[in-house]
Amino acid sequence: MPMIDSHSAMRPTLILGGTTEGNRLAAALAQAGLPAVHSFAGRTEAPRAQPVPVRTGGFGGVDGLVRYLRAAGIGRVIDATHPFAAQMSGNAVAACAAAGVPLLALERPAWVAGPGDDWRMVPDLGTAVAALPATPARIFLAIGRQHLAAFAARPGHRYLVRLVDPPREALPLPGCTVEVARGPFDMAGDRDLMIRHRIDGLVTRNAGGTGAVAKLLAARALGLPVIMIARPRLSARAVVATLDEALRWLHADLGV
Numbered sequence: 001m002p003m004i005d006s007h008s009a010m011r012p013t014l015i016l017g018g019t020t021e022g023n024r025l026a027a028a029l030a031q032a033g034l035p036a037v038h039s040f041a042g043r044t045e046a047p048r049a050q051p052v053p054v055r056t057g058g059f060g061g062v063d064g065l066v067r068y069l070r071a072a073g074i075g076r077v078i079d080a081t082h083p084f085a086a087q088m089s090g091n092a093v094a095a096c097a098a099a100g101v102p103l104l105a106l107e108r109p110a111w112v113a114g115p116g117d118d119w120r121m122v123p124d125l126g127t128a129v130a131a132l133p134a135t136p137a138r139i140f141l142a143i144g145r146q147h148l149a150a151f152a153a154r155p156g157h158r159y160l161v162r163l164v165d166p167p168r169e170a171l172p173l174p175g176c177t178v179e180v181a182r183g184p185f186d187m188a189g190d191r192d193l194m195i196r197h198r199i200d201g202l203v204t205r206n207a208g209g210t211g212a213v214a215k216l217l218a219a220r221a222l223g224l225p226v227i228m229i230a231r232p233r234l235s236a237r238a239v240v241a242t243l244d245e246a247l248r249w250l251h252a253d254l255g256v
């Protein structure tokens with residue numbers, strides 16, 4: 001029987017969230033009666049209700065996160081942020097090392113092209129912009145509003161943009177068409193959307209997971225090309241792909 005450090009076991013787990021995985025992990029910890037704090041960047045106006053205490057907004061870089069970990073008595077961190085939230089994930093690696101707090105990343109596997117897919121893999125956003133067709137086309141940008149400005153450099157195309165919240169100010173991509181919708185999406189709905197807007201091709205990032213894969217299945221069904229932006233490279237850290245694995249790691253850290 002392992003010795004249980006009850007002081008450490010009572011320390012809350014900090015979940016760096018903003019994803020379906022973060023929401024599921026928070027629900028699992030609440031159900032198990034384990035203390036947790038779920039942290040959001042505060043980008044979404046109406047995040048889903050949470051079964052554990054929530055904190056919102058940046059920590060103030062690595063130093064701010066180190067201060068927070070100490071002040072809140074955090075026992076361990078599970079980074080369940082989006083695979084493209086590279087800044088937050090890098091900060092978590094550095095801050096946990098500095099504060100001596102165990103860190104695990106819960107990261108969904110990347111999507112992989114299958115038969116019938118027509119993907120062009122690119123390493124970053126700039127290369128995705130450069131990879132757009134030379135002649136005017138209707139492009140579905142499934143990339144998030146903070147990355148739209150890069151496409152203003154290619155004004156010859158018609159862009160469809162899907163956003164979680166209605167834009168409150170002009171988007172940095174003049175003339176784009178906006179579709180406001182919150183996932184998860186399904187293949188039939190995304191196929192209809194692309195047909196309705198007579199889409200010629202997609203640009204997206206390799207987010208992975210099931211909630212946003214519908215657009216890729218729809219593109220495959222319609223024979224449309226996809227410009228796929230690869231994930232950013234991150235510092236070395238322990239990574240698991242599933243909620244069960246994260247819970248096993250958590251229980252091992254708790255000694256129960």
Ligand code: NAP
Nearest residue numbers: 017018039040041057058059060061081082085086087088
């Ligand atoms: P990012 O570029 O890696 O982070 C920028 C800064 O935002 C971080 O340095 C941190 O500020 C703050 N931040 C990010 N995630 C946070 C969190 N969970 N709790 C507290 N502060 C956080 O992140 P991003 O790509 O803008 O994503 C922001 C949030 O949206 C993340 O929670 C992510 O999981 C979620 N999300 C992102 C995407 C995406 O495509 N990137 C998609 C879906 C959901 P300080 O340095 O001040 O601590």
